[in-house]
Amino acid sequence: MLLVVPTARVLAVVLGLLLIQCSLTIDEEELGGKHLLDCAEGEKACNVQGVVTCVGLDDPRYGCADASCLPCNLPNATAVCGPTGKCVKASCHPSYEDCNEIAADGCEATLNTSLAHCGACDAKCRELPHAEVSCGSGRCYIRRCLDGYLDCNREAMDGCEVDAHHLEDCGECGKPCGDVCCHPERCCKGVCKEFTCGE
Numbered sequence: 001m002l003l004v005v006p007t008a009r010v011l012a013v014v015l016g017l018l019l020i021q022c023s024l025t026i027d028e029e030e031l032g033g034k035h036l037l038d039c040a041e042g043e044k045a046c047n048v049q050g051v052v053t054c055v056g057l058d059d060p061r062y063g064c065a066d067a068s069c070l071p072c073n074l075p076n077a078t079a080v081c082g083p084t085g086k087c088v089k090a091s092c093h094p095s096y097e098d099c100n101e102i103a104a105d106g107c108e109a110t111l112n113t114s115l116a117h118c119g120a121c122d123a124k125c126r127e128l129p130h131a132e133v134s135c136g137s138g139r140c141y142i143r144r145c146l147d148g149y150l151d152c153n154r155e156a157m158d159g160c161e162v163d164a165h166h167l168e169d170c171g172e173c174g175k176p177c178g179d180v181c182c183h184p185e186r187c188c189k190g191v192c193k194e195f196t197c198g199e
Contacts, residue, residue, distance in 0.1 A: 044069070057085055074106030095138070097121055111138050128159030 037045040039054035046055045046062045046069035057065040058081045060072040065085025072079035072087030076096035082088035089098055092107035099109040099121035109117040112135070115125045119138035127133065130149035131142045145151055145160035152162045152173035162169050168176045170192050177192035 057081070060087060063087065074103070075108065077106035079106075112136070115140075128156065129161065131159035 037052055037054055039045055042057050043054040044057060044062075044065075045052050047053075048055065055062045055069070060079045060081055062069045063072060064081035064087050066087075072081075074087060074089055076093045077089045077098070078091045078093070079087045080090040086103070088103055089106060092098060095110065095112045096107035097109045097111055097117065097120070098107045099117050102108075109121060111117055111119055115133070115135050117123060118125050118135035118140050125133045125135050125140035128142065130146045131151070132144050132146065133140055134143040135141075140156065142151055142156055142159065148164050149160035150162040150164050150169055150173050151160045152169055155161075162173065164171055168174075170177050175192075
């Protein structure tokens, strides 16, 4: 009788087939839900690049101590985690400020263009005579003069101070009508008109 002794290679193949047949896949959801990490105190489980990981409750990238893992998002501001675990403002981006002191809307004031906070909180651009006022680069300025008025002295404080129907500034600054006009209401209505005296 011929006795055949299996080689090591044959035994390895057979064991491999047995292992394949006996492999077991465990469905965690079927057994009662997803696996949750047992995070330490001061941590919570968040999905970090596809992997559930314990993150600190003082990390603004994952919403601090909020139940969700959404990052802190305060408009125009750099956020940190406050003493109560909420997202709070650490600093404002350039040209923005937190003038209403409401944490949820971050740094809401645009200091470059806001009429109510021009250059600084509560620095309001005031109304000027015969002028439309705006804020630019953090400074109040005359955007335009109302019809019939001119800003000839370039002083923002007094607005558009010159009546454009004036004989010395007829329609534009420094444009006099000369000696031919004796009646301002007739000679200048934005354009010089000649009337001899006595007409």
